[in-house]
Amino acid sequence: MTARPRPRKPSGRASLPAKWLELQVAAPQVIAHRLGRMATAGPVLSVRDQREFTHMLTEKQAAFWMSWWAMGTELCRIQSELTQASLQGVLTGQPAWIGMSWWQWPTAFQRVLESGLTPVHRRAVANARRLNRTRR
Template sequence: MAHRKMNQQRIAKQWAELSFAAPQVILHRTSRMANAGTELSARDRAEFTRMSSEKAVAFYQSWMAMWTAAFAVQYELARAFSSAAMAVATGGQAGAMSTVTATSNAAAKVLSAGLGPVHKKAVANARRLSRHKK
């Protein structure tokens, strides 16, 4: 149960930080686009190129992390379901709660893995862009 709570807290923290970082990055970049005009500086070109490419990279990293986490938690789920089935077959308690916990924990791990790359990039960009004044 404590591990599940840690996963939920981690997801909540990632979402909270992402919800603050993403608007900051969007504001900075849209302001920069509006002020750039028709002649882009080398710094503007680099930032706009980075803006485009990093979205694709973060998307693929996120999907790969979710795929890897989903693959890894399949073992945990199989073990929980087989333990519950064995308990029922031998006349013991079904262990439904541990199966529900394992399922919930697996979903949280996959979600957290998927949020990781996007969160990391958005927070890093917010920090980096806040240091520059134009």
């Protein structure tokens, strides 16, 4: 008897619209779970609730800063590409503005948005999975 092969996870990253849609589904689930937990917690929090509420605050701060860092890094990459293209244009005798064509700007903007959305998406989807597994 041979073992069945495991199903492969899809390779590559999800696109920006797919991440946005997953975030729109996951975030309300997490908010509803946590608000329900806050409503039923009472004046004296259990250790589990204290841990969850503390985790909630620290992970939001971490996701925010990771998002800003990722967008800044992506902007630096784009600036580097623009500089390289401009220098290449100078060396070949073309005008400097030819380096990055106007139709490439939406792609660059999408890269910045996607890099900023990725940490938030990762946290929200992971929290939705984790909180949907736990008892209320």
